[in-house]
Amino acid sequence: MKFARLVLANLGRSKRRTILTALSVTVAFFLFASLRSILTTLDANAEVGSEARLIASSATGITFPLPQAHINRIQAVEGVKSVSWSNWFGGVYIDQRNFFAQFAIDSDSYLAMYPELLIPEDQRRAYLGERTAALVGAGLMERFGWRLGQTVTLQGTIFPGDWEFTIRGVYTPENPSFGDESFYFHYDYLFERTNRQVTPGWFTIQLDAPDQAAAIGSRLDALFENSSAPTKTETERSFQAGFVTMWGNVSLLVRAIGTAVFFAILFVAANTMMMAARERVGEVAVLKTLGFQNGTLFGIVMTEAIIICVVGGVIGIGLAVMSMSSFRAIQSFLPGFSVTPGTVWLGIGIAVVLGAITGIVPALQASRLSVVEALRRV
DSSP states (O other): OTTHHHHHHHHTTTHHHHHHHHHHHHHHHHHHHHHHHHHHHHHHHHTOSOTTEEEEEETTOTTSOOOTTHHHHHHTSTTEEEEEEEEEOOOBBSBTTOOOEEEEEOHHHHHHHOTTEEOOHHHHHHHHTOTTEEEEEHHHHHHHTOOTTOEEEEEETTTTEEEEEEEEEEEEESSGGGOSOEEEEEHHHHHHHTTTOOOOSEEEEEESOGGGHHHHHHHHHHHTTTSSSOEEEEEHHHHHHHHHHTTOSHHHHHHHHHHHHHHHHHHHHHHHHHHHHHHTHHHHHHHHHTTOOHHHHHHHHHHHHHHHHHHHHHHHHHHHHHHGGGGGGGGGTSTTOOOOHHHHHHHHHHHHHHHHHHHHHHHHHHHHOOHHHHHHHO
16 A cells, blocks of 8 residues: 555556556447346256246247137146136337337236236236236336326237226236336237237146156147147246247357457557557666665556456446436347346456556566666667
């Protein structure tokens, strides 16, 4: 600590250069925190879902509906505790850019299967008791400024027409990765307004024993194998992971960008430290004549480099954390999108390592420089 004033004086020698270097590091770590948050969110989303629930969708593809008659046959399979069904609605709220997930659900059976959707009891009763009621995530309520009791109109795309819903319930997910920007309403309302023509998009199946998931899934698929609507049954977690893979190899792309940014900033910071070291050759000679040891000079130069990188890194990560609130719309695609504590601490650790790497060469030069050689250069 007794050399702190000397370190600060050296950092303030060329304020513009120090600030610009710190800003370049700030940009790098802002990108690092944002990009890594995409990876951690995708990984978390892939783990969402229960192994005690199966999803049975059409073997042809998720966009193909299944017959309502499948419900009774699924319910009769040994090991099946209960069955629910859902359908994707795909409506538009005011503008196409206001995307959020909308599901028609068999509300009684669906909510019983998902205790992780936390709903005040009075709101649950109000939602279940009204045909045109909607159950909306807390994040979606905040995003559009909606309130309980408000009537919301969605313009149908798959199911044409204007559809009016009254918000009677607000849910908060137990796990943020489940997402709080979905819009649920009664399947019966959709069924009636389509003249009873709509059929389920997929079935959600609650099991008595999670360890029997694979066997029951195979049994269900065999049951409908030769029917006009064969199924593909998998655990809910596998079903969710399938949606994550639809993003393609995002992980490789994000890591490649992060690596490129890291090395670019590494060269910028290292070049800056080398320039600063060349300018101070004479000062290093004077400090050595005053009795400064090689190790002390090495530590001073290394400390300067680490301070620049850590300060820039902390600011960059802090900006990423604060900016997540402005990325609210992405929550519909990446539920739970945020900078995790693990990303914060990893970023700070990388900043320290980056500072050590950029400072090692000038620090060694300063510590090994002889007084005679230094004065001759001056």
